[in-house]
Ligand SMILES: Nc1ncnc2c1ncn2[C@@H]1O[C@H](COP(=O)(O)OP(=O)(O)O)[C@@H](O)[C@H]1O
């Protein structure tokens with residue numbers, strides 16, 4: 001069985017069903033993308049995986065443990081780290097303090113210091129602003145902070161919700177370069193993106209979500225070359 005295995009997942013908000021029978025797999029060490037237009041259900045999918053949606057049906061298994069019906073804290077403790085849409089940093093806390101939250105569960109303070117320094121190396125703007133409240137950062141810096149905080153929790157599976165959203169191309173490139181580095185280091189990542197071009201460059205395998213159902217899947221390079229996908233998602 002795959003590291004993350006989603007089978008026949010149906011989920012939504014109360015009576016509103018958003019995801020219908022979604023199945024997907026993420027192998028250990030892989031970056032898998034889920035592409036989809038605005039409103040397709042990408043955020044809903046990540047929220048279901050994180051245990052934030054009551055009443056999900058189907059199967060979600062991570063490294064042999066079933067996640068359906070588990071509480072979000074429990075799922076986080078299994079090593080799933082979710083960087084939500086809109087980033088979710090603590091605006092009144094400084095950059096440094098936000099990063100400390102990411103490393104809260106780690107007892108080894110020396111290792112935490114070393115890992116934090118590594119994040120400042122990967123994201124130089126965060127180092128410059130380490131004593132400023134997160135609320136004063138630009139959108140790109142907040143995305144960097146949210147990603148750095150998630151990485152400091154040493155995730156076994158990173159769930160990334162549209163890291164490129166609302167950001168200037170140059171900042172997006174910076175963030176995806178860091179993602180490349182950590183992915184090459186072996187991070188397992190499920191990336192949801194409207195920006196199909198970026199996501200297909202980053203991922204090895206990808207799924208297309210269309211109004212709550214998976215309508216296409218394949219190796220990223222193949223999807224990037226597919227005429228229908230190119231027309232619908234790559235604006236070519
Ligand atoms: N809290 C909510 N309550 C009811 N419907 C919602 C809620 N959040 C999202 N939806 C609906 O679920 C669908 C999928 O939304 P979402 O998962 O946010 O899509 P995406 O992230 O792909 O843009 C949309 O039709 C949206 O209106």
Ligand SMILES: [Mg+2]
Pocket residue numbers: 042043044085161162
């Ligand atoms: Mg979304």
